[in-house]
Structures are given as structure tokens and as C-alpha cells.
Amino acid sequence: MDSLYLLIPIALLFCAIAVKLLLWAINSGQYDDLDKEAWRILADDEPAQPAPPETGRSPQQEGKEP
Amino acid sequence: MSPSTEAPEKNEAELCYHCGEQVPAGVKLAIDIGGEARPMCCPGCRAVAGLISSSGLGNFYQQRTAFNERPQQQDSTTLEQYLIYNDPELAASFTTIDEDGLHNASLLLAGITCAACTWLIEQSMSRLPGVERALVNLQQSRLDIRFDPARLPLSEIFVRVENLGYRPRPFQTSTARLQMAEEYRTELRRLAVAGLGMMQVGMFAIALHAGDIQGIEAGYQGLLRWVSLLVASFIVFYSARPFFSTAWRHLKVGTLVMDLPVALAIGLAWLASTWATVSGSGQVYFDSVVMFTFFLLLGRFLEHRVRQRHTLTWFDAESTLPGAVTTKCDALWVTVPRIQLQGGETVLVKAGATVPVDAQIVAGSSAVKEDTFNGEHLPRAVTTGDTIYAGTVNVEAALQAKVLGSYRESRLAALQHSVELAQTKKPQLAKLADRIASWFVAGILLVTTLTAVVWSQLAPEQALWITLSVLVISCPCALALATPAALTSAASALRAHGVIVRGENALDSLSRATHLLFDKTGTLTEGSLAIADVRPLGDVGTQDILAIGAALQHYSSHPIARAFAGITGTTGFKDVNYRVGAGLEAHQNGGTYRMGSAQFCRQLAPDLPTAPDKLLYWVALCREGSPLAWIGLNDHTRGEAGDVITSAQQAGLQVELLSGDSSAQGPLLARSLGISTVNHGLTPQQKMAHVQQLQTKGAVVAMVGDGLNDAPVLSLADASFAVTGATDLARTQADFVIVGGDLHAVIDTWRKARQCRRIIGQNFTWALGYNICAIPLAAMGFIPPWAAAIGMSLSSLLVVANSLRLNR
Numbered sequence: 084m085d086s087l088y089l090l091i092p093i094a095l096l097f098c099a100i101a102v103k104l105l106l107w108a109i110n111s112g113q114y115d116d117l118d119k120e121a122w123r124i125l126a127d128d129e130p131a132q133p134a135p136p137e138t139g140r141s142p143q144q145e146g147k148e149p
Numbered sequence: 150m151s152p153s154t155e156a157p158e159k160n161e162a163e164l165c166y167h168c169g170e171q172v173p174a175g176v177k178l179a180i181d182i183g184g185e186a187r188p189m190c191c192p193g194c195r196a197v198a199g200l201i202s203s204s205g206l207g208n209f210y211q212q213r214t215a216f217n218e219r220p221q222q223q224d225s226t227t228l229e230q231y232l233i234y235n236d237p238e239l240a241a242s243f244t245t246i247d248e249d250g251l252h253n254a255s256l257l258l259a260g261i262t263c264a265a266c267t268w269l270i271e272q273s274m275s276r277l278p279g280v281e282r283a284l285v286n287l288q289q290s291r292l293d294i295r296f297d298p299a300r301l302p303l304s305e306i307f308v309r310v311e312n313l314g315y316r317p318r319p320f321q322t323s324t325a326r327l328q329m330a331e332e333y334r335t336e337l338r339r340l341a342v343a344g345l346g347m348m349q350v351g352m353f354a355i356a357l358h359a360g361d362i363q364g365i366e367a368g369y370q371g372l373l374r375w376v377s378l379l380v381a382s383f384i385v386f387y388s389a390r391p392f393f394s395t396a397w398r399h400l401k402v403g404t405l406v407m408d409l410p411v412a413l414a415i416g417l418a419w420l421a422s423t424w425a426t427v428s429g430s431g432q433v434y435f436d437s438v439v440m441f442t443f444f445l446l447l448g449r450f451l452e453h454r455v456r457q458r459h460t461l462t463w464f465d466a467e468s469t470l471p472g473a474v475t476t477k478c479d480a481l482w483v484t485v486p487r488i489q490l491q492g493g494e495t496v497l498v499k500a501g502a503t504v505p506v507d508a509q510i511v512a513g514s515s516a517v518k519e520d521t522f523n524g525e526h527l528p529r530a531v532t533t534g535d536t537i538y539a540g541t542v543n544v545e546a547a548l549q550a551k552v553l554g555s556y557r558e559s560r561l562a563a564l565q566h567s568v569e570l571a572q573t574k575k576p577q578l579a580k581l582a583d584r585i586a587s588w589f590v591a592g593i594l595l596v597t598t599l600t601a602v603v604w605s606q607l608a609p610e611q612a613l614w615i616t617l618s619v620l621v622i623s624c625p626c627a628l629a630l631a632t633p634a635a636l637t638s639a640a641s642a643l644r645a646h647g648v649i650v651r652g653e654n655a656l657d658s659l660s661r662a663t664h665l666l667f668d669k670t671g672t673l674t675e676g677s678l679a680i681a682d683v684r685p686l687g688d689v690g691t692q693d694i695l696a697i698g699a700a701l702q703h704y705s706s707h708p709i710a711r712a713f714a715g716i717t718g719t720t721g722f723k724d725v726n727y728r729v730g731a732g733l734e735a736h737q738n739g740g741t742y743r744m745g746s747a748q749f750c751r752q753l754a755p756d757l758p759t760a761p762d763k764l765l766y767w768v769a770l771c772r773e774g775s776p777l778a779w780i781g782l783n784d785h786t787r788g789e790a791g792d793v794i795t796s797a798q799q800a801g802l803q804v805e806l807l808s809g810d811s812s813a814q815g816p817l818l819a820r821s822l823g824i825s826t827v828n829h830g831l832t833p834q835q836k837m838a839h840v841q842q843l844q845t846k847g848a849v850v851a852m853v854g855d856g857l858n859d860a861p862v863l864s865l866a867d868a869s870f871a872v873t874g875a876t877d878l879a880r881t882q883a884d885f886v887i888v889g890g891d892l893h894a895v896i897d898t899w900r901k902a903r904q905c906r907r908i909i910g911q912n913f914t915w916a917l918g919y920n921i922c923a924i925p926l927a928a929m930g931f932i933p934p935w936a937a938a939i940g941m942s943l944s945s946l947l948v949v950a951n952s953l954r955l956n957r
Contacts (some may be wrong), residue, residue, distance in 0.1 A: 087369065091376055097348050098380075105341045109334055117454070119287035120265035125212075 165190035166313075167198045169216030170890070173715060182207050193220040197314035206272055213265035214645065216888070220260075221689045230473035231307035234319070240303055243319035247295075251281060254303060254429045255320035257293045258310065261285070262888075266315070273313060277301060291320050318472060337449050343388035343443040346380050353377045354935070355438035367429070374426040374433050381435040385419050389442045392844075405590040407629060410597070414620035415442060418934065421613050432614055435800055437938035444942050448630045451637065470539055470556070474505045477549075490552050498548045504537045507559040508550035510639035515545040518708070520671075522560065522858055526808045527708060529768070544707060545727065568860045593623045614934055618927040621937040623920055627944040631912035634952035639905040646900050647888050651946055655884030657866070659868035659899055660906035662851040664843055665797050669808035669815055671855035672872050673822065673892075674784040678712045679764055682781035686758070687772075694778045698770055701725060701733045707770060712782055732768075741773045750776065766812060786818060787879055793892045794822050800899070803848075807836050807862075836862040853895055854883070868902075901955070908955055912948045919944045 109116060165172055166187035172178075178189040182202045189195040197220050200423065201209055234240050244254040261267065267285035270292060274283035279300030284293045294306060310317040353373045360370055389412075396412040399405070418434040419443075425431035472841035474487050477496040482497060487505050490496065495511060498504050521540045528544045531537060537550060540561040556562055563768065578668075600619050638646045640650040650656070667673050683691045700711040700718030704725040722742070725735040732745010743753045747769050751757050754771035765781035797804050804824050808815040811830030819827040828839060840862055843850050851911035852859075852866035855873065863869035863883050871883035872890050923940060926932055932940070 084366075084369065087372065091372065094352075095342055095349070095376060095380070098345060102342055102345050105345070109337050109341065114337055115330070116286045116288050116334070118284070119264050119267050123268070 164188070165194050165219075166210070167194040167217050168219040170219055176715065182210060189218065193314075196220070197312065200312055201269065201273075203509075204273055204276070206269055209265055209269045212268065213263050215262040215647070217262055217266070217314055218260040218888075224318070225255075230471055230484065231304040231311070233473045233484055234303045234307060239486055244303070250297070250299075251295055251704050252298050252303070253293065253295050254306070256294070256307070256310065256317045257320040258285070258290050258292055258315045258317055260315040261287065261290050270313060270315065274306070274309065277306070277309060280306075292317070333453070336446070336453060339388040339391070340443070340446045340450050343384050343446050346384040346388070347439045347443045349380050350377050350384075350435050350439045357433070358935070371426075371429065374435075377433060377435040378423060378426045381419065381422070381438050383431055384439050384442055385415060388446060389415050392442075392445070394687050401474045405587045405594075407590060409590055410593045411441075411445060411624060412596075412621055413597075413771065414617065414624060415618065417613075418617050421617065431565055431933075434614070434617060434934045434938075437617075437934045440938045440942060441621060441624065444945055445624075445629075448633075448945065451633065463707065469503070470561075471503055471505050475499075480542075488556075490555070492554050493553050495549055496552055497536070498543045498550060500543055502543055502548050504539055504543060504550075506539050506556065507536065507553045509536050510534060510548050510550045512549040513547055513947050515543055515548050516707070518542040518544050520770070520858065522564065532929045564860065568864050570861075587640075589628070593620070596623065596924060596928065604930070611930060613692060613879070615928065615930045616936045618930075618932050618937045619924060621934055621941055622923045622927045622932060624941050627916035627919065627941070627948045628913070630948050631916055632909055634949050635905050635908045635912060635955060638952045638955040639901055639908075643885070643898060646894065646897060647891070648894050649886040649888060651886060655868040656902045656905050657909075658849055659851055659884075660902040661849045662868060662899065663803060663848045664805060664850045665895075666800040666805045666807050666850060666852040666866070667794075667824075668852075668859055669806060669810055669818065670784060670855040672853050673818065674786050674804070676784065676855065678709055678766065678782040679785045680712050680780060681783035682761075684761055684779040684781070686776040686778055689777050691778075694770060694780070697742065698744060699781060701735050701742065704735075705733055709782060742771070744768060744770045764817065784814075786822070787890075787892055791822050793896055794824060796825070796896050797899075800896070802851075802899075807831060807839065809858075811834070833858070833861055837865050840865050851899070854893075870898070905955055908952055912951055915951070916944060916948060 163171055166180075166182065167189060170190050170565050172188045172190045176190065178192065178195045179186040180189055180195055180199055180202070181187070182198060187198070187697070189198060197217070201207060240252075240254070243256070244252050246252055258270070262271075264287055267287050270285050271283050274280055274292070274294060277296075279297040280294060281297070282293075282295040285291070286293070296303075296306065307317050353376060356367075357370065357373050357377075359365075360373075392408045392412045392415060396406060396408040400409065417436055418438045421431070422433040422435050422438070422870055425433050470487060472487055473484050475482050475484050475491060476490065477483075477495040477497070481747050489504055496505065496508060498508075500515070510531060510533050512533060514530070516528035516530045517537050518528040519538065519541045522538065528542075531548075536553070537543070537548065538561065539556065539559040572925050597619050601612055601616040631691070636654070639656055670676060683694055685691060685694060689697075693715050695713070696719040698718075699713040699716035700720070700722045702713040703718050705727060719737070723736045723737065725733060727733055728745070728749065731749035732743060734741065734743050736742070741753060743750050745768065747757060747760060747767075750769040750771045753773055753777045757769055757771060757776040760769075761779055761781070765783050768780045768782060770777045770780060803826070805826040805828065806815060806819045806824050808827070808829040809831055816827050816830035819825075828835075831839065840850050840852065844867070849868075850866045851868040851870070852863055853870040853872065854863050855871060859871070860883075863871065867882040867883070870885045870887055872887045872892065885894075885898055888890040919940075923932065923937075927937060
């Protein structure tokens, strides 16, 4: 159980790092817009390009090819 | 669940795919998006939707959760006006320059209706050459864009945003805005620190509690207590600081606030625990301290976030005026920013443009649509010497006018001022939580003191923790959350149904409404003229009359012309010209035709009889020597109006009609809809007096109106609705804005408000009931502080969960 004397300070250190990171994120404005970020994760990063109907291959076909 | 809702798919056949408004009969503007033909209501929507789809961003329509706003018709002048922002001096007010030469501009965008809009704007802006980064802040409707001015002029960015159907203008940072953003971050920092700290202290607390039960070596107990002290102290001094400062600030002026028992509980518990840790005896309550702090901060943070959102969508009439104006400078016409205009300068107001300042006409004659001020849809004819007002729309022909003064001196500014004034006159219904707060706090302090005194006589060593338990368990946390949680939840539910909630407290007033007042024009009616009656006077049939009328009106931008928009006109008309204030004249096969006022047509056909009656707006049509017809125009009643009024009456609301129109149409319309109380021909002042009179009699008044001309009376009403065609959001000042113009939303909102009131009642009952049951138990020493803290948190969570039921 003596390991507690080492492990607890390490846990506190990690906690301090987490707080530091979180404060950095808040200060750099990453939490300024909570409404959008909640939604953004669901949106596609790259919008689907309209594939040319004759020559284009559909994304599914591309996926199956080796 | 996917983020898309059914809303965009509903009634696809008749609603515009882009803005959700009804497609007028006869309009065929469908466009292919995602492999299907989508109906469009106007060329504006079609242009925007076409651009979105052709840039491969058609996915937007699946992702969005609300319809877009209907874009304004664009012409070269709207795009030209943005050229002024290429002037570095003007741009400097909202642009900063990096060390590597890139510019950062902030634009405020009107028309963002849901999160998908931000995606659309970001995606399409970041594809422009020269744009390095584009970020949209949804909460503030702000676009931050980083671009290379050498490759992309600023005006091009404005134009691109406008093309997507949003209306950009420079984002002016004010001190208040900066301060609010900083406060928001500070609160978030406090909350984050408290949350992470709570996890740590909670972990040690579990070990300590287990130790109490199983037995623990004094050395380990000491260690756990010391690290808990370290973390908890940080939280108390950093995160919980606002409680102490608020309590102290109010105590100095002699008022009791909710923060006082909070600060006492946190402070006492922390002091006692620190003493126990240092002396190695007694109990520690660090877990209770941090849990308590975290939950209080969380509740407060959520409440502030909602409040902040409303301050940012602040009504601003000035923002609806054009940013750039054309003015005469040494016999040359130049474009300058509107704010630089001086009294005495001559401005050019093109046809279709919004008048930028109050001005006196020096050349030209035209008609101006003044619905901003009087709600009328028919324009007023103006000529040299007449005054035109900022915010009105020049309908017919270009005008040159002498500027009378700055925006501050304008009639529009006076109207805005009267709106603000009316708001302060509104009877304030004190919030329940505020009303009971000081009594509640005094009660808590009394009970706590009594407990402390009694227990220090009975068992001095128990007195401290029992007192702490009472303080913690009586914490008004759930009580403080009861109202804001329910209001926020109801507001977001309404938003999903096309009602934007501007003033949440109005939900409370609305739920108690006794009177429901309707404005006529634009509210119960569509707000645009339609053909109601055709009385042929010669041998020409109705069909032909309408076809001739449509052919003539095709050349006019007068509101009457819209009534003929869906009719195919007769071909062959030449030399169509418009006589301001009179009507239209055209030639076909050598014959002259005229359409317009009786006087204007009698010059051509002297035996034209007088108009049939006064109930409709009559337009005459004649051929040289022979009158052809009287065409009666009317403002269509909204289809759902009758339904809505009936269900309001069934729900026990007194329905009244307040109309500014003095004609007989008001009472007639009221009778057909089943409204018995009608007040027509009222000036805005009389409307306000009527509402105030009802309010002094004890009525709670909900009022439904449209647009800016109703704004003063709307802001006086206890709860107000504005029905808007979605283009004029910035001009609408009401607690609830119904986007898309379906009156059913009035009743839906009322029901939601009633439900919200019930939920708030339940929340209060629970929070108070819990306190009343738990305080005696705590005072008798049955509840240890850690259980008190858990009970307090569970009670708050229950309140939040109950409020979330409104979201469905």
C-alpha cells in the first residue's frame, strides 16, 4: 500500500495536466460555440461531389475494389 | 438518429424546397437537387438553391433542421454596394491584418436558421481561392474569415455570402460584446476546474468512506485527507469565488441573496474539514464541498448561456438600411458608406431600393412603400418636395433627395426608441424564484442558527456536521434551476417547430394570457393583394380582362402587379409606360389601354362608372372610349385563421381584433372568423392605450402582429407574436417570432407555455417539498453531510430531467 504515496501524486499531476489543457482549449476559443460543435461531428467533412453520371464510379464500387 | 427532421419533406408538393413558403399558384420554378425535381417559390430561392446544388453541397438539405430564409431578390445594385468594403479604411473597422499579410474579417450574418447553415457557409467559403480559413460561430451568427486580399477582394466575400442567401454586414465588436465573451469563458473555466476537481476529490472520498467502514490506517487516512484538502482548496478559492463575492456584495447593502447560504455552507464545510485534517480528528466534507460547487456552477452556466443568446439577437432597425449609398459629389455620382452621409447632400435612391436616410425629394416622382411605419401594403405617391423616410422602400422610379439628417434624427430611429420605451412600461411580472428568494434565505439562516444553538447545548461535538448538513440540504440549487431549466427546454422545443423564442420570460406570461389580440393586415391576412372580383363593363369576358391586366402589370413593380403574377398575359402590347400615382398605359394594334385609378381611366373612357363598393380595392381597366372592367383586389385571409381563432376561443381566451385600417373590411373579416370584439381604425397610440387599459383591468394580453409598425404595441403586450415571411427577422420585435407564417404556431406556443408552467410548478413543488421534508431530518441529525450533498444533487438532476420532458 506504500505505492499510494507515489501513485496519488502522479494522479494529481495528470489531473493538473488535464486542467491545464482544458483551460488552454477554453482560452483559445474552442468552447465558444457549443451549439455548432455538437452538430458538426455528425456532418460530413467533405461534401459529396456530384459524380458525373456516365463515367463516374459510385463510392461503393470503389470501396469494394482491392 | 440522423440530424435531419421531417420538416423539409413535409408537403413537398406545395412548399418551396428552400424556404418552406408556399409556392404561389402557377409558378413553375422547380430545380433538380439530389436527383429529384424540387419546387421553388421564387427566382431568389431558385438562384440560391441552384448555387448550393451545383457546388456539390446539396447534402445541406438533408442535414438542416429548419428551412432557410427566403432570400431577397438580387440585382446588380445589391452586389455593387459591397464594393465599398474594398476601401481599406472602411474595412479596418472589422478586419485585422496578420504579420504574414493575410486579413481576418468578421461578418455578422443574418439568416442562419440552423447548424447546417454553418456547414454550408464554411464549406463554400473555404473553397474560394485565397481563403485560408472560414469559421462560423453559430451562437453569434458570425463568420470569421482569413483570406489573402491580393487574391480575393473583401467585396467578393460579401457577394458570395449574399449569393448563398444570407445577408452579411460588418461585425462591429463592442465593449459589451467582448465583456460578455470574456465572462462566458471565465464561467466555463470555473466549471471545468470544479468538474475535474470533483472527480479527484470524489475518488479520495470513496476511499475515505470505505476506510470509515472497514478501518483504515491513520497514515493513509491522513494522506487522503491532505490531498483532498489540496484539491478542494483550489476549487473553493478559484471556482467558488463568485458565490463569496456576490454574497458579500449584497450583504454590505443589506440584502439576502441565494448565494449567502451557499457561501456559508461552502465556507463552513471547508473550514471545518481543514481543521479536521490539520488536527487529525473529526470529519472531512471535501467531497460535499466540491460536488456542491460543481452543480451550482453548472446550473448557473446553463442559465447564462440562454440569456446570452438572446442579447445577441438584439433588434436593430439600423442594420436593415443599406450600407452603401450613391451620392452626388461635384456633379458626379459616387458610392459612399451610409454613415458618412451629411445633412444637405443629395442621394440617389434607385427603384426597388430601401431609402437610406430621411430625405426630401429634389427630383423625380415615385411611390414609397411605408409598411414599416403604417403596415399598409399600398405605396404612397411622392414627388418633388415630399419627404421620404429611412427604412421605406422606393417602388417605382429613381429619386434624388436631399439628406435631412443622420440616422439618429430619423423617423426610424424614433420608432426604435419608442419600442425600447414601451418595453420599460410593460408590467413586470416578478419571477417566482426572486420573490421567494430573500424569505427563503432568511428562513434557512434561521433554521441553521437554531440547529447550531440547540445541538451545541445537547451535544457540542455533533453540532458542526449537523449544521453543515442543514445548510447543504437546504441549498436552493434545485429551486434556482426550476425555472431556467424548463424555459430553456421549452424554447428549444419551440424552435424546432418554427417559432423563435426571443424573450423566454414571456412563456410565463403567455401561459396566463386571458386576451389574445390580433392585428389584421399581414397577420390574419396574407399581407399581399389578390384578385377577389372582376366586374366586366363591356363585351370583353373575364378571362380576357385578366389576360390584358396581366400583360400591363407585367411591366410594373407596384404591389398590385403581384396579384397578376400567375396569369398569362395577352401578347402584343407595346410602349407600356407607368404614370406615377395614376396607373399604366399601353398600346396594342393601334388601340390605347389604361389601367389604374378611376380619374386616370376616365380621361380615356369618360363613361366609366364609379367603383362598385368600398370593401375591395378597385382598379379600373379601359380601352380608348370604352370602359372594360373594374377589378377588385383584396388581401387574402390566411387559410388557417378561422381554425386558430376557434381553438383559441375554445381554450377560454378572449379573442379581439385590433386594426389600424378604418375601412369596413375589419368588422367584416372579424365576423367571418367569429371574432366578436373589433376595434378598427386605431392609431398605434390608440392600440397601445387599448392594451394598457386591458392590462390595468387585470388582463394578461397576448398580441399577434406583423413587422415593425406593430413593434411598440407588441412590446407593450405581456406576450407578443410576430408573423413574418422570414425575410424581415431583424426588424421583428416580439417575444415569439413565427417563421413561415403559419398561425397554428400561436396556439401551439400557448399550449407549450401552459405545459411549461405546469412543469415549473412541479419543479417548485418538488424542490420545496424535498427541502421541507429533508431539513427537519437533517436538523435532527439523521443525515450526514455527504448524503446531504448527494441528495441535493439528485434533487437538481430530477428537476432538470423533468424539464427535459418539454423538449419532446
